[in-house]
Structures are given as C-alpha cells and as structure tokens.
Amino acid sequence: MVRLKSEAVREAILASAATEISANGYLDTTIGRIAKGAGIAPSNVYVYFESKLQIYFTIYEPWFREQFVLLERVVKRQSSRQEKVGALVRGILRDIADDKTGYTAALMEALAAVKPKDKYQPDLLTWAEEKIEDMVVRSVGGYHHGHPTLKAFAHLMMLTFDGSALRAKILRANAQEDKTMEAVEAMLMQIIMVPEGDLADRKAVSAG
Template sequence: MKLKSQKVHDAILKAARAEFTERGYVKATISKIAASAAISPSNVYVYFQSKLEIMLAVYEPWFKSKVKSFLAQQDVTAETENRIHALLTALWSQIPGRREGLTTPFMQALAMATPEEKYNPELLIWTENKIAEELIEILGAESLTRDQALAYAHLILITFDGVALRRNLQGLPDRSARMVQEMAALLAGIKKT
C-alpha cells in the first residue's frame, strides 16, 4: 500500500483545478491531471476514488470561500428586500459568472455523475443551511420557520444550478437580474405578512 503525501495530494488538486478551469470537466482527464501533477494516473486513485471526487475537492473550498466572503460583507443595515437581492445576485450571477470558471465544470460533473461515484452531498447540505440561516436572519424567525427557510434555500440552489448550466449555452436570454428582482420581492413579502 502506498503512503499518502500531502505534497502529492496538493499537486493533484492544483493540476485538476487548472484542467477543469481550462478544459471543463468533460474534457479534463485523469491522465492529463496526473501528467500535470508529475505522477502516474494510477497514483491519482491512491488519493481520490474518481474524477467527481477530485472536482468536489477543488470546487468545495472555492465555493465556500465565495459564500463566506459574501456573508461577511453583507450589509445588515440594508432594507430586507435589498439584503435578499444581494444574496440572490451573489448566488445567481456573481458566483456562477466568476472568471475562474469552476462553477460550469462543477455543474458538468454533477450532470454526468453516476450512482457508482457516490456523490457526497455535504456541500449541498452546508450551502442550504447557510442560505436558510441567512434568510431567517434577514426575515426574522417569526416570519419564517427553519423548514420553510430550508425549502426556499433548496429552491434557490436549484435555480443556481440552472443558471450555472445555462451560462455554458449561447443565444439564451439572461433573465437572472429579473429573477433576482422578482424573488427578492416575493421573499421580502413574507416578512410583511
């Protein structure tokens, strides 16, 4: 059994990030990642079970840092609708549109995932919880139960997935700004009722 090295692990992730950013998930291969990391393709599997697992290991810290950064910069003195607008804009426009190009390859990975790859939903659960907590913070616990907040968070993330997938297509109208406006008004209305 080969011993795992942090240096090799990090080299794989660095090479994978470059491959996913440059070529997308579909065109990136374990062979190319291994060559860029200066190891054999079989050695990659000592560290990761699949290309999907590598994609998650690359995407998760990047995505979490974007969400945490947004939440840290959120203006808690802003009006309810403006705060929701900022949250949705971050999730439906800013993060999927980042030049680093990690959201599109991540969506490709999810679209191609098979049950055998055993997708780990930890990032999804973390994100839904963060969004739900933020919605409760904005709207108030008296306006929104945790279950309701999680349902809205799930809906927001499904929309995130769709927006991210559509970014790869040409010729489609971008309605994300209007979607943000309408959903922010809808959610802000919960606090008023």
C-alpha cells in the same frame, strides 16, 4: 503492497486538476492529464483519490464555501432588508453561478456525468441551503429556521442556481439574459420578503 502517501504529491494532484478544470472543464479533464501535470503516473492518482469526481469536489467545496462566507459579509453590509435580500440573490445567481474560475461551470458537467459508482453525496447542496436559510433569518427577520417558506425559498434558490450556472456556461451574456435574471430576482425576492406590517405583527406575537 501499500503505497505511502505524500502530502506534496496530493497537493500537486489538486493543483494540476484545478488548472485543468479551470481551463478545459470537467469532462475534458482526464486522470492522465492531471497526472502529467502533477509529474506522476496515472495509477498513482488513485492512491490519493477514488475518482475524478472526488478530486473535483476536493477543489470545489472549499472554494464554494468561501464564496458564501464572502457573500455573508456583502449581505451584512447592506442597509435595508430589501437590499440584503437582493445582494443575497444576485451573489448566488450571478457571482457564484457565473464565476470566472470555471469551477461552477465544471460543476454542471460533473453532475451531468455522475454515475452510481461515483458515490455522489449532496452534502454541499444541503449545507448551501442551510446557509441561505441562516442569511435570510438574520437579514429579513420574521422567519425561524425550518420555516416551510424559508426552506422552499432556499431549495428554489439552489435549483435556480443550477439553471443559472448551466445557462452561463452555454450562452453568452446578453441583454435578454440580463432581463431574465432581473425577473428571476424579483420573483425570488417577492417570495421571501415579509411585508413590514406582517413583520411587525410577528414581532408583537413573539413579544406577547
């Protein structure tokens, strides 16, 4: 028998899941608790979502994309190339990786628990790396989309994002962690920053 879907019930499921995940993390959030918060039977959750992972990404993806939109605005407001790259690195590795909603911490749990049956697709990761490339192209100059160094930088940024989010989840902030993050930021900036002389040369070649 086909069950009719209700947008109100779907939103209730997502609202309940968001509250549970933010408070208790991904692993301790169960379909039963989500259903209880939504005022429905656990079996009814599966009418709307295939798995807890799908519920989680339905919540996390729009939030994550919005953080990048906000970050783009912050980066754009910076005056120098170095300040722009610094804002980009800090925004991803500090603000988004160590967010106060608990969503990114839950991401680490979710990815660690992924099984083949969950049908995980890295579409959001691919999107994030493309957005990083785009911000660098517009902020630093001297690169084009698809440039090997640029692609490597974006990939390294997201690998570091995973590590930062995991450390933020299991370790409390301390002076040593701050120093480590500063060192990581300096390393990433050194990789991507095109020296002013090289940048001028590239512009000259492009003009010619």
